[in-house]
Amino acid sequence: xxxxxxxxxxxxxxxxxxxxxxxxxxxxxxxxxxxxxxxxxxxxxxxxxxxxxxxxxxxxxxxxxxxxxxxxxxxxxxxxxxxxxxxxxxxxxxxxxxxxxxxxxxxxxxxxxxxxxxxxxxxxxxxxxxxxxxxxxxxxxxxxxxxxxxxxxxxxxxxxxxxxxxxxxxxxxxxxxxxxxxxxxxxxxxxxxxxxxxxxxxxxxxxxxxxxxxxxxxxxxxxxxxxxxxxxxxxxxxxxxxxxxxxxxxxxxxxxxxx
Amino acid sequence: xxxxxxxxxxxxxxxxxxxxxxxxxxxxxxxxxxxxxxxxxxxxxxxxxxxxxxxxxxxxxxxxxxxxxxxxxxxxxxxxxxxxxxxxxxxxxxxxxxxxxxxxxxxxxxxxxxxxxxxxxxxxxxxxxxxxxxxxxxxxxxxxxxxxxxxxxxxxxxxxxxxxxxxxxxxxxxxxxxxxxxxxxxxxxxxxxxxxxxxxxxxxxxxxxxxxxxxxxxxxxxx
Numbered sequence: 001x002x003x004x005x006x007x008x009x010x011x012x013x014x015x016x017x018x019x020x021x022x023x024x025x026x027x028x029x030x031x032x033x034x035x036x037x038x039x040x041x042x043x044x045x046x047x048x049x050x051x052x053x054x055x056x057x058x059x060x061x062x063x064x065x066x067x068x069x070x071x072x073x074x075x076x077x078x079x080x081x082x083x084x085x086x087x088x089x090x091x092x093x094x095x096x097x098x099x100x101x102x103x104x105x106x107x108x109x110x111x112x113x114x115x116x117x118x119x120x121x122x123x124x125x126x127x128x129x130x131x132x133x134x135x136x137x138x139x140x141x142x143x144x145x146x147x148x149x150x151x152x153x154x155x156x157x158x159x160x161x162x163x164x165x166x167x168x169x170x171x172x173x174x175x176x177x178x179x180x181x182x183x184x185x186x187x188x189x190x191x192x193x194x195x196x197x198x199x200x201x202x203x204x205x206x207x208x209x210x211x212x213x214x215x216x217x218x219x220x221x222x223x224x225x226x227x228x229x230x231x232x233x234x235x236x237x238x239x240x241x242x243x244x245x246x247x248x249x250x251x252x253x254x255x256x257x258x259x
Numbered sequence: 260x261x262x263x264x265x266x267x268x269x270x271x272x273x274x275x276x277x278x279x280x281x282x283x284x285x286x287x288x289x290x291x292x293x294x295x296x297x298x299x300x301x302x303x304x305x306x307x308x309x310x311x312x313x314x315x316x317x318x319x320x321x322x323x324x325x326x327x328x329x330x331x332x333x334x335x336x337x338x339x340x341x342x343x344x345x346x347x348x349x350x351x352x353x354x355x356x357x358x359x360x361x362x363x364x365x366x367x368x369x370x371x372x373x374x375x376x377x378x379x380x381x382x383x384x385x386x387x388x389x390x391x392x393x394x395x396x397x398x399x400x401x402x403x404x405x406x407x408x409x410x411x412x413x414x415x416x417x418x419x420x421x422x423x424x425x426x427x428x429x430x431x432x433x434x435x436x437x438x439x440x441x442x443x444x445x446x447x448x449x450x451x452x453x454x455x456x457x458x459x460x461x462x463x464x465x466x467x468x469x470x471x472x473x474x475x476x477x478x479x480x481x482x
Contacts (some may be wrong), residue, residue: 089475091361137431144428151424155415163410164479167423172407 006234019237025228036221039204046211063121065211069219071114071148074142075225077107082174085167095231098238100170101153102230106223108145108146115139134239140254159238261349265334265357267473269359274333275326278412282326282364286372293376304381312390312441315466318376319369319394320434323401326365328419330409331477340413344481350474358406358470359446366398389444389451393458397437400462402470404429412475433461 047065080103087096118136119129127206152169156162275282277479296314297307305316315467334340343353374387375396381389408426436458 031305140429141431144424148421148425148428151421152411154419155412155421161414161479165476168479169411169478172429172469172472177431 002220003134018098022232022235027234029154029225029228029232032221032225036225040218043214047215050206051211060121060124061208063117063213065116067117067121068212069137070117071111072216073219073223074107074111074139076116076220077103077110078142078145078170078174080227081107081170085170088163088167089171092160097167098231101159102215102234103227104146104150104153106226107231108143108150110147110219110223111139111143115143123172130138132205134152149173159241168245260348264352267343267348267356268360271357272364273329275364282368284364285322285325285365286368288325289318289369289372290323290397292318293379303479307456308381308383308386311377311382312386313438313447314380314399315350315373315377315382315390316437316441318433319373319398320401320427320430322372323366323398323405324363327405327409327422327426328407329415330361332418333408335480337412340438340477341481344478350477351470353472354410354470355466356466358403358466360471361406362399362402366402370394370398386445388439388481391457392442393437393440396462397442397458398434400433400465401430403465403473404433404461406473407469407476408479410473413446413470413477414480436461442461449461 043065048062051062051065081100084096084100086104087093115136118139122131123129149166149169153159153162153166156165182209266361268367270333293314296318300306331340334343344350346353348356370391374391377387377390402426405422405426407429408422411425413423415421436454439449443449443454
């Protein structure tokens, strides 16, 4: 008799089993890629064609539709890593470490994209590729944190031993994410203050806010698709490693008995 | 328990100050860094006196990295770290003691050397006092954040290369508020107490919180 799987949230731990995660994510993946492509296509149409030109910034305002979601995702990825790290340290959840490790390069890529597009926008608007403004500097520091985290994970010979030191570093670095968010309000320098998430409502026009939010949704879906794919790769990489270690130990055992 | 902490503190200070301890290396490194600044920037005294306080802060930040590699590694290699974890003193307190001893032997000499090296950079007398004071407030934060990096990499063969990469991004807030406290005391317009209070808060908070993270990392290294 086939057991009916319990899908209540209380039983979310069933996905702790990597094999269950693999079957579940294999079914989820086409939907994630498909919806990400669809939403991004719609968002790019609105962002690049249908949205109005800014009266001050001209066509360069369209860079914002990539820049702002990338910056949001840069912070969202780090939050994902921090929550996963909590799962590694508190519950020793086997997939939490896989999730944190898979999210780091994606987060670094989004952070780099935000810095790059910001720089491309800054040249015509501010007249310089880079300024040492608080927001830019703290995003650069976030990028360095990603690199440090990836370097620490790579420094261990055994990936299983790297899990918890990496989680500790990720949580310590998590202090930086609120500093990024509020640095603009604290130092109040060249980078414009928050214009979407404000207590008195967004200050940008609806014709620009809607494409921006569609792009943000598309970026988030893209992140989820990439993250699930990277997690699957990481699990398979670990299985290959386990097989290699087992084969090597069997070989050395066979040699020892033969001699 | 207090006796154990005091004897651990004295052991750390003795190990660092006796032959081979390398406590003075930080100051020598700091001197070299400051000597390199005029060589790279040019011997313009007006320029040096203007950016001198910032150069001193930067030099101290880099010099504190120097001794971190050995902070836990020597104890880990000869097994005394195992003994320290088994004592009745909580590991976080042990880490705090070691961090404070490390600060007394490496951080404090840098704070005391900063005004002397500041004279070489033509910093005005008020600036020398202000830099020494902000460094005194800020360096405990640098030491305790650095201890996290040292603890995370203790079991790694090439950990020494990794420590600066892990620690420097985390010390950015300390540098920012240390510099802004110094600048606002010398130039204004913000009263010095505002950034100084944040700097002191960073120091106190990291002295309380960082030993927990370091202790957790050390326990993992000993598994």
